[in-house]
Amino acid sequence: MSQLVRISFTIEEGLLKRFLSLKRNKGYQNRSEFIRDLIRQHLVEEEWKQDEEAVGTITLLYNHEARRLSEKLTSLQHHHHKLVLATTHVHLDPRLCAEMIMVKGKPSHIEEMADTLRQQKGVLHATVSMSSTGKKLL
Ligand code: NI
Known part of the structure; x- marks a missing residue:
């Protein structure tokens, strides 16, 4: 881990109160650790948006009685086999x-795949959650 440096900044009182209440609700003991995690979270979001490599999960909710849907979803995953690591x-x-x-x-490819899966008749809900591969966070 790189060396820690101390910084100071100003913040509106109301915003600080909300921040401290959020910190408590999230169970953080340490203010600095909470701020560091928030910064990392933003960096991760920016990194994967810039079209670098991301890891993620596409979650689908569907009715398997919909005509040929299971078959279509499997075939679409085969089509995107280079993106798919595993399916549960x-x-x-x-x-x-x-x-x-x-x-x-690539995040854009993951989004594209999720959009195609979401559009299949019988798919009730589809969400995508993505994260950086973390290479820039070390
Ligand atoms: Ni099933």
Whole structure:
């Protein structure tokens, strides 16, 4: 880890109160650690937006009784096989399925794949969560 430096800054009282309350709710003991994590989080968001490599998960909720849907979703994942690391399927109830697709690649490609999956008839919900591969955070 690189050397720690001390900085000071000014902040509106109201904003500080909200910040401290958030810190408490998140269970942070240390103010500096909370600020460092917030900064890292922003850096991560900026990094993957700049079209570098990202890792993420696409979560799909769908009705497997929809005609040929499972087949289509599998075939789309094969089409994007270079992005897909692994897939976990959960049978939520007699009809509903959740599928978590772990991906690694360009953020724009991950978004593209998620958009295509989301548009399939019978897919009820699709979310994408992405993170940096962390190379710039060390
Ligand atoms: Ni299922």
